[in-house]
Each structure stands twice: as structure tokens, then as C-alpha cells.
Amino acid sequence: MQMIEVNGIKKYYKVAKRDKGITSSVKHLFHRNYQVKKAVDDISFSIKKGEIVGFIGPNGAGKSTTIKMLSGILYPDEGKLQINGYIPYKQRKQYVKNIGVVFGQKSQLHWDLPLIESFELMKYIYKIPQNLYEENLEKFTKLLDMENFINQPVRQLSLGQRMRGDIVAALLHSPEIVFFDEPTIGLDVVAKEKIREFIKYMNETEQTTIIFTTHDMQDIEKVCDRLIIIDEGKKIYDGTIDGIKNKYANSKTIEILLENGEKEVKTFDINKTPMNEVMEGLFSKYHIKDISICEPEIDEIIRDIYEGRVALKTTDGKVGEI
Amino acid sequence: MRTYIEFALKKFQNKMAYRLEFFMGIVNTVITIVVYLCIYKALYGGATEIDGITFQMVATNFVISLGLSDAFKYNEMFLQDKIHDGTITNEFLKPVNFVFRMLSENIGEGLFKIIFNFIPALLFTLLYASLCPPKSILNLFIMLVSMMLGYLILWLISFIVQTWSFWLFSVWGIITIKNVFVNILSGSLLPMWFMPATLRKIISFTPFESIYFTPVRIYLGELCGADILSGMAVQLIWICILALVAGAFWKNGVKKLVVQGG
Numbered sequence: 001m002q003m004i005e006v007n008g009i010k011k012y013y014k015v016a017k018r019d020k021g022i023t024s025s026v027k028h029l030f031h032r033n034y035q036v037k038k039a040v041d042d043i044s045f046s047i048k049k050g051e052i053v054g055f056i057g058p059n060g061a062g063k064s065t066t067i068k069m070l071s072g073i074l075y076p077d078e079g080k081l082q083i084n085g086y087i088p089y090k091q092r093k094q095y096v097k098n099i100g101v102v103f104g105q106k107s108q109l110h111w112d113l114p115l116i117e118s119f120e121l122m123k124y125i126y127k128i129p130q131n132l133y134e135e136n137l138e139k140f141t142k143l144l145d146m147e148n149f150i151n152q153p154v155r156q157l158s159l160g161q162r163m164r165g166d167i168v169a170a171l172l173h174s175p176e177i178v179f180f181d182e183p184t185i186g187l188d189v190v191a192k193e194k195i196r197e198f199i200k201y202m203n204e205t206e207q208t209t210i211i212f213t214t215h216d217m218q219d220i221e222k223v224c225d226r227l228i229i230i231d232e233g234k235k236i237y238d239g240t241i242d243g244i245k246n247k248y249a250n251s252k253t254i255e256i257l258l259e260n261g262e263k264e265v266k267t268f269d270i271n272k273t274p275m276n277e278v279m280e281g282l283f284s285k286y287h288i289k290d291i292s293i294c295e296p297e298i299d300e301i302i303r304d305i306y307e308g309r310v311a312l313k314t315t316d317g318k319v320g321e322i
Numbered sequence: 323m324r325t326y327i328e329f330a331l332k333k334f335q336n337k338m339a340y341r342l343e344f345f346m347g348i349v350n351t352v353i354t355i356v357v358y359l360c361i362y363k364a365l366y367g368g369a370t371e372i373d374g375i376t377f378q379m380v381a382t383n384f385v386i387s388l389g390l391s392d393a394f395k396y397n398e399m400f401l402q403d404k405i406h407d408g409t410i411t412n413e414f415l416k417p418v419n420f421v422f423r424m425l426s427e428n429i430g431e432g433l434f435k436i437i438f439n440f441i442p443a444l445l446f447t448l449l450y451a452s453l454c455p456p457k458s459i460l461n462l463f464i465m466l467v468s469m470m471l472g473y474l475i476l477w478l479i480s481f482i483v484q485t486w487s488f489w490l491f492s493v494w495g496i497i498t499i500k501n502v503f504v505n506i507l508s509g510s511l512l513p514m515w516f517m518p519a520t521l522r523k524i525i526s527f528t529p530f531e532s533i534y535f536t537p538v539r540i541y542l543g544e545l546c547g548a549d550i551l552s553g554m555a556v557q558l559i560w561i562c563i564l565a566l567v568a569g570a571f572w573k574n575g576v577k578k579l580v581v582q583g584g
């Protein structure tokens with residue numbers, strides 16, 4: 001049984017179009033022209049219980065819109081959605097009891113309450129049994145290193161501290177599914193690492209199904225088993241990280257150390273020149289002491305994909321899957 | 323239910339954190355009472371009663387309405403702020419009813435204001451001026467119930483106006499105008515007794531009469547027996563009507579958000 005089943009969901013926003021100038025402003029008052037923005041355009045995927053899936057795509061690709069539909073706060077215009085046996089937007093009240101959602105950009109904490117009191121409220125909101133609450137709270141605050149600011153009002157917390165607070169608040173009720181929308185946005189390396197470890201830990205120990213969006217490929221490499229890339233509202237990749245490296249890295253960098261101690265760095269497009277030829281060429285030209293072939297950085301591949309240098313669509317128009 | 327009581331308590335506690343606000347609140351209430359009582363005194367110009375209404379009754383009317391309107395002073399821009407910064411959607415991620423949550427928190431804040439602002443200010447005022455005693459202890463209790471109904475009417479009117487922020491960019495102006503209307507038409511400033519007969523007739527068809535005036539009349543014993551019941555029945559009817567209207571606005575606003583995405 002799949003935990004999350006998404007079938008052809010679409011979300012088109014109607015955006016009021018407006019020209020510059022005073023006359024058109026006046027016209028705008030009485031008559032509006034709408035432009036349709038295809039934020040999510042026919043996306044399907046399914047996710048098993050206990051999977052961690054990373055969701056990436058350039059700005060405006062439709063990631064947050066998708067997360068909003070998955071968490072039940074936005075109705076899809078079309079398509080089917082079934083999560084944990086519920087249809088999120090129809091059975092919201094029941095459904096949300098068993099999910100946790102973190103929007104990195106929007107805090108759910110009470111601005112002027114100490115962090116710990118926002119947590120207390122979660123206990124009542126989700127009717128968390130006292131022992132589970134205490135157990136989770138102790139575990140989470142330790143894992144995320146929060147002991148020394150848990151009594152501070154949220155408005156006094158730094159971004160990284162607040163984010164950790166938000167994550168704990170969303171997980172105290174031990175939800176089966178968690179959606180994170182950019183949980184590492186604006187955090188320093190150490191804080192990011194803490195959050196990654198925490199997410200991984202939750203997944204491993206509790207079998208929590210997790211989807212998260214990010215712009216940091218390190219997040220994906222360190223945490224996810226599976227990667228979904230969307231662009232302009234369409235899914236363009238769904239598979240493992242290694243898969244994307246093997247299949248879509250169009251260039252390899254070769255470092256050679258020469259007999260005389262000099263170093264040469266060469267980059268080849270392996271689609272144009274097969275490795276055989278590359279090597280033959282190198283061997284005939286140089287006296288080689290050592291050779292190393294560097295894997296392309298995932299960041300670079302992703303950049304290539306976003307900028308359209310690598311087409312992920314196969315010729316028959318199907319989405320590339322591995 | 324437990325959850326909602328907890329919301330109210332949290333808000334109550336939370337208010338205690340702001341000490342300066344708390345002392346200023348008392349000072350503010352005392353000054354307001356003193357200033358208005360002076361104005362009324364001047365208007366009476368030494369007369370003991372006007373149209374059969376004593377100065378004491380006017381003072382009592384004012385103080386009771388002030389108590390209730392003190393309880394009602396919370397941030398009416400709350401919903402608009404939540405809609406503007408988008409955190410309103412967070413609320414739909416929780417298995418609680420957001421409207422009841424808002425109400426509980428407002429009540430928590432109101433209780434705080436009554437206990438820590440109004441009652442101290444009232445005791446202080448009693449040193450300075452005398453008010454009418456309640457007709458009987460029973461009247462006092464019934465008045466408290468009626469005041470709660472009055473609070474709900476005030477709250478619902480405010481909530482309805484707040485929901486307009488789903489469609490309007492700013493409801494600040496409308497809220498200000500609404501508050502002027504409520505203050506004038508509900509008889510907290512100029513007591514209902516002195517309103518021109520036609521105006522009073524018109525007001526009797528609006529919810530404004532049910533906010534402060536019904537509790538005041540129960541307290542003073544102007545309403546007794548069956549009149550008390552019918553006064554409170556009218557309050558209840560207004561609550562139902564306003565709740566239906568509020569529900570309709572709220573549902574449509576939420577729909578706009580979840581269907582169109584804000």
C-alpha cells in the first residue's frame with residue numbers, strides 16, 4: 001500500500017493582470033483581465049511508508065503549491081490525491097491529526113510566548129498523551145540542542161533557533177507523515193546539519209514518511225533516498241540521486257598527474273567522445289603517473305537542468321525515470 | 323473543550339507578562355471613568371435627575387458598559403494580519419476550529435482585562451463616586467450572564483467585519499467606523515434613556531440595544547420578571563443571526579483561500 005498517492009493534480013492560479021498607467025488602473029477597478037498561471041500542471045507520484053523524498057525545482061516551479069495541496073490547505077483544480085487513506089482537502093480535520101507540516105518561511109509558533117508554551121499548546125491541540133509529550137519533548141530538544149533557548153519568547157529567537165522550534169512543534173504528536181517546505185532556508189552549516197540529522201533520525205526510528213523541499217543539494221544528498229524534480233509545474237525527474245548523476249552528467253572531469261610532477265585537468269563531454277577515445281588520446285599524448293576521474297557535482301547537474309542545458313525528457317516525451 | 327479552555331488560559335497568562343501594559347491599563351480605565359463622570363456631572367449641572375434618570379444611574383450605565391467594552395479590547399486586526407502574512411493557512415493544519423480558538427483567546431484576554439484592569443479601577447472609582455447598587459443579588463448574577471451574551475454580540479459584529487479582510491486590503495477604517503457606531507448606538511456614551519424616541523425605536527431593531535443596555539437594565543431592576551427573559555431572548559436571537567452571518571462570511575473567505583490560493 002502506498003502512503004501517498006498523487007494522480008495528475010493541477011493547480012492553476014488566476015492572477016489579475018494590470019497594465020501600467022492611470023487609465024488602466026481606473027479600468028482595473030471595473031474590469032479585470034485574468035491571466036492563468038499554471039503553478040502545478042499534471043503531477044503524479046506515489047510514495048511508500050517510510051520513504052524520504054526530496055522535492056526540488058527552481059523558484060516558482062510549484063513546490064510550495066504542491067506541498068499545500070498535499071497538506072490539505074489548497075484544493076487541487078483537477079486530479080486525485082489520497083494520503084494515509086484520506087483525501088486531504090475533503091477530510092481535513094481528520095487528516096491533519098496525523099501529519100506535521102513545517103513552512104520554513106512562515107512560523108507556526110506564538111510570537112510572544114516562550115517556545116515551551118507553544119509546545120504545551122500543541123499538547124492540547126493534538127491531545128497528545130502526557131507521557132508521549134514528555135518523551136518526545138525531551139528527545140527532540142536534546143537532538144536539536146535547544147535546552148538553552150526553550151524558555152525564551154519566540155520573537156527573541158534567531159532564525160535557526162526558531163526553525164528548530166517550528167520543527168519540534170510540528171512533530172510532537174508523532175505524525176506519520178511530515179511535509180517540510182524549505183526547513184533549512186537561511187540557516188548556517190551547523191544548524192543545517194542538525195536539522196538534516198534530525199530529519200533522518202525521525203525517518204529511521206519512527207518510519208515517518210517525509211517529503212521536503214529545498215534549494216540546497218546537500219540536504220538532498222545527505223538525507224534523501226529519492227529525488228523529485230519539478231519545473232514549471234511539471235515533474236521532470238523522479239528517481240535516485242545516483243541515477244541522475246549517471247544519466248544526466250554530460251561532462252566528466254579527468255585529472256592526470258604526469259611523470260614530471262605536473263598536473264593536467266581535462267573536461268570531456270562523454271556523449272560526444274566515448275571514454276575509450278578519451279583515454280587513448282591521453283595515453284598517447286602524456287606520460288601518466290596517476291589518473292582520477294571526478295564525478296560531477298550534483299549542484300552542477302542541477303544547475304544544468306534548471307538552465308535547460310540537459311533535457312530530462314526522453315524523446316517520446318515521457319518523464320525520465322530510473 | 324479542554325483545548326479551548328487552554329487557549330483562553332494561555333492568553334490570560336500571556337497578558338500577565340506585560341507589566342507596564344497592565345499598570346497603564348488601570349490608570350487608563352480610572353482616568354476614563356473620572357473624565358466621563360465629570361462630564362455627566364457638568365451636564366446635570368447640580369440637578370439630581372433629568373427625565374427621571376438620576377446621575378447615579380447614568381454613572382452606573384457608563385461604568386458597566388466600560389467594564390464590558392474593556393473586556394472587549396483586543397486586537398481586531400488579528401485576522402487581517404494573519405491573512406496578510408499568510409499564517410492563516412497554518413491554522414488549517416491543526417485539528418482545531420480556528421474561529422473557536424480566536425473566541426477563546428479573546429475571552430482569555432477579556433477576563434484578564436476585567437480582573438486586572440477593570441475591577442481595580444472600579445474599586446478606585448468607588449472611593450470617588452457612588453454608583454447604584456444592584457436591585458438584588460439575583461439581578462447581579464443575571465446581569466453577568468446577560469453581559470456575556472452582550473460580549474458575544476460585540477464579538478460577532480467584530481468578527482464579521484474582520485472576515486472582510488479576505489476580500490479587502492485593509493479593514494482598519496471599517497473597524498474604526500464600526501467602533502464609533504457601536505459606542506454611540508449602544509448607549510455607552512450617551513445613555514439610551516436620553517436618546518430621541520425615534521432613534522431609540524430604530525436602535526431597538528438592531529443588536530446594539532442588546533449589548534450594554536440590556537445588562538444595565540437588568541442590574542438596575544428596570545427589567546424584571548418576564549421582561550428579563552424577553553430581553554435575554556432578544557440577545558440570544560441576535561447571537562444566532564450574527565453567528566449565521568459570520569459563518570457565511572467565514573466559510574466563503576476560507577473557500578476563497580483554499581480554492582483560489584489567497
Ligand SMILES: Nc1ncnc2c1ncn2[C@@H]1O[C@H](COP(=O)(O)OP(=O)(O)OP(=O)(O)O)[C@@H](O)[C@H]1O
Binds near residue numbers: 037058059060063065
Ligand atoms: N496565491 C497565489 N496566487 C497566484 N499565483 C501564485 C500563488 N501562489 C503561487 N503562485 C505562483 O505559482 C507558481 C508556483 O509557486 P510556488 O510557490 O509553488 O513555487 P515554489 O516552487 O515553491 O518556488 P520557491 O522555490 O521560490 O519557493 C509561481 O509562479 C507563483 O508566482
Ligand SMILES: [Mg+2]
Binds near residue numbers: 181
Ligand atoms: Mg516555495
